[in-house]
């Protein structure tokens with residue numbers, strides 16, 4: 001899923017300061033799962049903003065609304081009436097959702113309320129970890145199903161670096177060294193010697209380095 | 223294929239000489255005198271001098287420029303190159319430029335992560351890793367082409383070095399990774415500073431068991447400790463550093479004013495032990511901002527005069 005976290009309240013207050021009628025728009029998919037932008041977070045943020053504006057003597061009317069997915073026009077359309085009643089939209093979706101909403105409502109200011117951070121998994125309750133950076137050319141087969149592009153601080157293809165210690169990364173003492181995990185995987189599979197194979201430089205073309213990407217599924221287009 | 227030695231360092235190693243290299247960190251500024259001054263301290267005391275590439279991710283004079291200053295002072299440089307800051311286009315271009323300036327030794331590294339430096343907000347590039355860089359320099363030398371396969375006009379023929387850390391985890395894998403670096407094209411290896419001789423010896427035995435010490439020249443790294451505080455700091459905070467308790471106790475056990483002398487004594491004992499180890503073809507002295515100590519160390523280790 002796409003993982004994100006709500007922006008600091010101060011930043012949100014600054015961003016929304018010029019507006020008197022604000023729609024806080026949630027998204028019921030990824031950001032809901034990571035507690036950043038679902039219905040519950042919309043309600044909590046809205047009350048916080050109401051409180052803060054009252055304290056500052058600022059007139060601010062807030063409306064709450066949550067759609068199933070902000071990255072799909074058919075769902076965004078459901079918010080049209082609510083948007084029309086306000087001056088600006090504070091979107092709690094990921095960056096893609098914010099942009100899709102902005103595209104749909106060209107005459108309204110659309111502000112991001114969430115910092116979109118990564119593609120990850122729910123490690124355990126309340127903890128999410130990055131696992132993929134959508135490089136466009138998945139090489140997990142080479143690395144025993146553990147991705148060094150997204151999980152090694154130096155993107156090493158032939159790791160680990162000299163700083164790996166007790167299985168932890170030199171950059172973050174509380175993060176597993178991904179190369180340690182890769183070695184563990186290969187050891188468990190009894191194939192450690194496979195790691196002797198040289199991995200050539202990555203082709204970054206299918207990644208973001210080629211500009212924004214597009215996926216066309218002919219069999220699904222109209 | 224390679225025939226003529228690319229550099230003096232290569233020639234000495236191929237003659238079976240026990241070599242000595244040291245390290246010189248470029249200044250945080252454009253003052254070439256700093257390099258010349260450090261160079262003068264090292265000239266004649268060592269066979270080649272490593273020039274670090276923005277080490278610890280702090281902006282310094284480029285390693286190419288600093289290496290050229292050394293060359294002009296009659297000192298053979300080993301240009302360090304990290305993959306942290308430049309993509310493959312810039313790296314290859316700089317290798318060509320360095321060679322054109324007369325630089326003949328290169329040490330291929332990934333580099334310290336930028337979060338340890340003075341500008342943690344910088345993008346880390348890591349387009350390729352150190353293994354890929356080693357292979358690239360070898361392809362230039364032996365295939366005569368750049369990474370795209372395009373033939374080079376006067377391809378650079380560098381003597382290729384790589385780093386190895388016998389103390390990082392997982393230990394068993396360290397030898398496999400050394401083998402991988404040799405396969406990729408490393409001619410010589412400079413190791414992390416050695417304080418744990420026992421562990422280093424075990425690593426050397428494993429490497430020699432795999433036949434690796436026959437294929438590569440291993441230069442064992444040493445760093446004289448200046449004080450008990452430095453020893454403790456390094457043991458705790460420097461990634462991949464292994465300083466045994468006994469050494470920490472020794473450094474803490476002498477009065478402050480004698481600590482530097484004790485550090486040098488430990489360094490000399492380490493060098494003596496390393497010289498006895500089969501497969502160790504030289505030492506690499508990393509006296510960080512303590513270059514004036516290199517000549518006395520080499521002298522007291524009875525490694526002077528240099529050839």
Ligand code: SF4
Pocket residue numbers: 131132133134135136137138139140147148149150
């Ligand atoms: S190799 Fe690419 S697509 Fe596969 S997990 Fe890693 S970043 Fe994601």
Ligand code: SF4
Pocket residue numbers: 151152153154155156159160161162163164165168169170171176177178179180
């Ligand atoms: S410690 Fe491991 S994860 Fe961290 S940078 Fe080094 S190889 Fe990558």
